[in-house]
Amino acid sequence: MWVAAAFITMISFGTNNTIFKWSTGNGLSKLHIQFFFYFVAFIVSFGYGAMNGILHFNLFTILLGSLIGILNANGNIQMSKAFEKGPASLTSPLIGTNALFPILSAGLIFHEKISLLQWLGIVFMLGSAMVIQYSPSSKRNTSYLPWILRVALAILSFGILGILMKTSTYLHINSVNILISMYGGGSVYLAVCSLLQKEKWRRNEAGVGAMVGIISVFGYAAYFFALQFGAASIVFPIVSLNCLIVVLAGCWIYKEKLKLYQIIGVFSAVLGILLTKI
Structure with a gap:
């Protein structure tokens, strides 16, 4: 069930991310869509x-949850800024390496036991996520230091x-x-950012944001379930393969064609998933 939940999150x-790309x-x-x-x-x-009568807050829960929300929002903002400043061909693959942090913490902090074959599967999945997002044809003026x-x-x-998401499940916080x-x-964080940047608001941003929000609730609920009952070191690589959905949606919606290295990445991702289940 926790593997299925990880796939739902993915x-x-x-x-x-496909909706963000389109919008x-x-x-x-x-x-604004994020807000x-x-x-x-x-x-x-x-x-x-x-x-359901399950509202039980304390200061630690509020602070931990708020920090998770701010980090996620800030990560998306920094990623969009990185695309503006540097080579798009490397931005997504490099940012995708963030999964290494929680994977390593799962073993070092939360003492998860992962077999050699499962580690091989994790490497395949992370490598595939990076390869699939690589786009060598992307060209833009680069400001390397800001990027x-x-x-x-x-x-x-x-x-x-x-790491904080795994911590919340490890501490059995609802x-x-x-x-x-x-x-x-x-x-609150995004409202402050919006006030500071003074971007023009558009009516249809609310509709798109609402749709993304509803999908996000289901995705994160499944995410927490997977982390609570499964191995975080396997859950995180599976979730990182959400780029597969973006690529396949691009093929369907924008009639984009998969490049050879992306096809290889898809097959190696499937191989990685299979190895983690052996």
Whole structure:
């Protein structure tokens, strides 16, 4: 079940990233879409918790959840800025290495036991996620120092986020309360960022953000379930393969063609998944 939950998270995140790709290509603000998605997800998760009588907050839960939400929002912001500053061909693959942080913490901090074959599968999945996102034809003027800084901040944000998510399940904190704190804290952070950047608001950003928010609630609920009952060192690589959904959606929606190295990446990702299940 926890493997299935990890796949649900992968599909949810991939779907949302596809929506982000489409929306930014149509001139919508990724910052505003994130704000609406956080705000709607906060309302949905809070309503679910209230109806089921599972709202039990303390200062630690609120702070931990808010920090997770801020790190996720900041990671997305830094990633979008990195695309503006440096080579797109390397930005996604480099940021994808953030999964190494929670994977290593699973063994070093949470003492998970992973077999040699499973480690091989993890390497295949992470390598595939990096290869699939690589785009050698991308050309743009590069400001290397700002680009490297943005990439490093995105890697740290997403990497620490993964460790904190595993920590919340390790401490048996109710995932609904973490989600509410995560979306609430993230909403406040994004609202402040929006005020500082003074971007123009568009009406359809609310609709797109609401759809992303609902998908996100299901994705993160499955994510916490997978981390609670499964091996984090396997869950994180599976989730990192959400780039597969983006690539396949590009083939379907934009009629993009898979390059040879991407096809190899897809097959090596499947091999990696199989190895982790042996």
